[in-house]
Amino acid sequence: MYVADKVDIVVIGGGHAGCEAALAAARMGKKTIMFTMSLDSIAMMPCNPNVGGTSKGHLVREIDALGGEMGKNIDRTYIQSRMLNTAKGPAVHSLRAQADKTKYSHAMKKVLENVEKLIIKQQEVVEVQVEDGKVKGVVTNTGAIYECKAIVLAGGTYVRSRCLTGECIEYTGPNGLKTSNKLSEALKELGIELRRFKTGTPARVDARTVDFSKMEPQHGDERIVPFSFENKEKDIKRDQYPCYLTYTNEKTHQIIRDNLHRSPMYSGVIEGTGPRYCPSIEDKVVRFADKERHQVFIEPEGEDTTEMYVQGMSSSLPEEVQIAMLRTLKGLENVEVMRIGYAIEYDCINPMQLKHSLELKAIEGFFSAGQMNGSSGYEEAAAQGLVAGINAALKVDGRDPMIIDRSEGYIGVLIDDLVTKGTKEPYRMMTSRAEYRLLLRQDNADLRLTQKGYEAGLISAGRYERFAAKKSAIDAELERLKHVYVGTSEKVQAILEKKGSTPLRSGIALAEILKRPELEYEDFTEVDTDRPDLSLDVIEQVMIELRYEGYITRQMRQVEQFKKLEKRLIPADINYDDVYSLRLEAKQKLEQVRPISIGQASRISGVSPADISMLLVYLEQRNRSHKDESTEKEEV
Incomplete structure (x- = not known):
């Protein structure tokens, strides 16, 4: 092994989390290297090629407000744009855009390649070096050592991954790309707890073999609302491509029921836990047996391809079964499949090992973001990547981390849910998770978060002046x-x-x-x-x-109460065994999470209001005891 380079920050992974982390760190002036398994898969969209949607649109606008790139990139490359939930109040309005997935990836790669202080390398990281509880560097598969002051782990679904279609199992990452097999063991050796999760994707079909006349067209909006607050409608408006709606039927469901025993999810081959809110078609047919049909959207994957994404038909059934069930849908009677659907299993970490800054509690300078933290979705990944990248750069500078709390943004809700409550399945952002959602609208993301982005160093003086003038x-x-x-x-x-x-x-x-x-x-x-x-x-x-x-x-008053509890800090050296009348489960959960405030403690699953009362009494007694000790010392 040899020392190849010395940098400030290493980013492991070139997906949506890795891109935002690398861009943030480099733009904040830190020499950064981003390692990716393939230069051709940077910001790749292996699942649905869209950005935004219910609650996810909020995340993208918050990313933009903080100075991230996702909003700008989808504005450059969208092929259809729609505002969802417009019949409801503004709190749940959510922007969604269908992307040209190839152009999205190429455009993001171009941005990365033109940022100063950012180096991009196609290499596999196989080891993380830690010394005295602090990160020291990483080792690649070629034996090269890259010394650094901070690391952002953003491995996505590539860590010890395998793809399953019926009886066929391939030890690859998404779309047949190389998987990272050695990193898991290296993380375990560092004492990091890993979990096994699963997600999946549907087949891609050839548009030339689809009869769109039998489907309901879904057009984009006439008025285009940009994702980025920096863009105006006139700057990004372009011709849009329609999506199409069709439905499953009893024939579809019967084919699925007849072949459930061949699904790796039901045969016991899959070890990982799948997403509850984005189930496979076989899961939907089993769980919602009373439903006569399910919606299926046929969506274009780009301007220069005939590939179309079959939204709503994610499946790991054998190839011939997938083809048979697809051909039962109206408009798909003669369809040809270009890429077959599959399930993918991968390793991720238990996010309760993280601080709100997304730094590991046990290893200083080691941050983690995206699907590595048990979340699902491009937007959730990008949001975490941005926060991790900002905080890694702040760490290098010796500055306090940027923390977004639950009253300030959906990003705050996402991170707090992961690090405080953990997740036993791939976590997906939803508007119902945000208790202050009337304040956390997508339309005011800039008013809520641009100040934080400016203080971190990602918002230019010119943009900040325009923001201040708007406010x-x-x-x-x-x-x-x-x-x-x-x-x-x-x-x-x-x-x-x-x-x-x-x-x-x-x-x-x-x-x-x-x-x-x-x-x-x-x-x-x-x-x-x-x-x-x-x-x-x-x-x-x-x-x-x-x-x-x-x-x-009214909601502002609720936030004031929330802030009071967040400011009631819990001493880092507290011993929960000393807290009188605290239930055993509460002691175990509090010891595991080590909350920094009473507010965070109150959100831990298994900690009751009575436990919080006992904890408050204990802290008050402890404060009095410390004050008495201080007084005695002064008198002496």
Whole structure:
């Protein structure tokens, strides 16, 4: 072995987590190396080629607000864009874009290759060197040593992975790529607890053999909302490609039931735990036996290919069974399969070994991100990669980590769930997991997190100035509308009549009348003569703040209570055996997680409100005892 280079940060993996981690570290001025199993698989989309969707769209906009790359990259390469859940309130609106998967990967690789201080290498990391509880470097399969001050582990689904289709088992990563077989043992030797998880992907079919006339077309939106706050609609608007909707039927389900014994998931061949919220088609047929049909979306994988993704038909059944069941669907009667579906098993770590900074508690300077932490999805991976990369760079500089709490972002919810509660199956982000989701909307991600990105060093001065101007414009307009009154003039009453709104009997502030759901900001342009020229995103924030003022105020009070508990810190040297009346399960869970605050302790599964009360009593007694000791020392 020989020392090949000395760098600040090593990133292991070139998927969505690895890309964000490497970019963040390098952009923060740290000499960084990103190792990947294949230069051709950087930012690859081995599953559905889309970004965003319910709750995941929130993550992408938060990544952008912090200075990450995913939002910009999907804006460059989308082929269809839709805003989901528009019939509901703004808290659950979620942007989703279908990507050209090849262009997405190439565009991200181009960005990486043009960032100063970032080196990209196609090599396998087989060992992590640790000395006195701190990372020292990594060793590659060629025997090269790369010394470093921090590491971000972002191995994705490539760590000791194997792909299964019926009786066929291949020891490869996604799409037949090389797997990393030696890293697992190296991690175990360091005392890191590993788990075995499973996910899967459906077949890809040839568009030339699909009868789209028998399916329901799903078109993109006319108005394009960019993922990146830096982009405007006019900058990224382009022709879009439709997706198509079809359904499974009783024939499909019968073929699946007849062949369940050949599915590695049901035959006992698969060891890993699969995702509850993204089940295979065989899992759906078994779990929802009363359902006569399931939705299946046929989605293009890119502009320059005939490959189409069969969303909703993830399967590990044998090849001939997959083909037979696909051909029972309307429009797929004569379909040809280009790539067969498969299940993939892989090693990941128990995320409860991590701090909120995503640094391992037991090894200083060793961070982990993405599917290595037991999550699923490109967006969840990228969000963790960005946080890990930022905190690795801050660690090198000797600065405090950037922590996003549950009241500040979906990223905070994601990380807190993983490190506090852990996960027994691939974790997927959902809006229902965020208790403050009315405040954590995708539309205001920049207002919530750009300040943190700026302080970390990922937001430029120019972008920060534009952000500050937007924030100021929102605040100024909200205040102005409180002091602009409209009376009962014919013009005003005509506006209200046209919109089906109740006529006014006396004057009222615009801030009050705009709370009516049937009225819009632009309705009063003619009577509000001193109105400033505002951008659409400013107007959107003003209207949401006005209409949901009561709910927002109530949730802000809840956040204040949450913050109080988060500030009640638990001493790092606490011995939970000393806490009187604490149940055995609570002691074990608290000892395992080692929460940093009462707030975090209260979210640990198995720790009850009564346990928290006992813990608070103990901490109060401990504080008094320490104060008495200090007083005695001063008197002496």
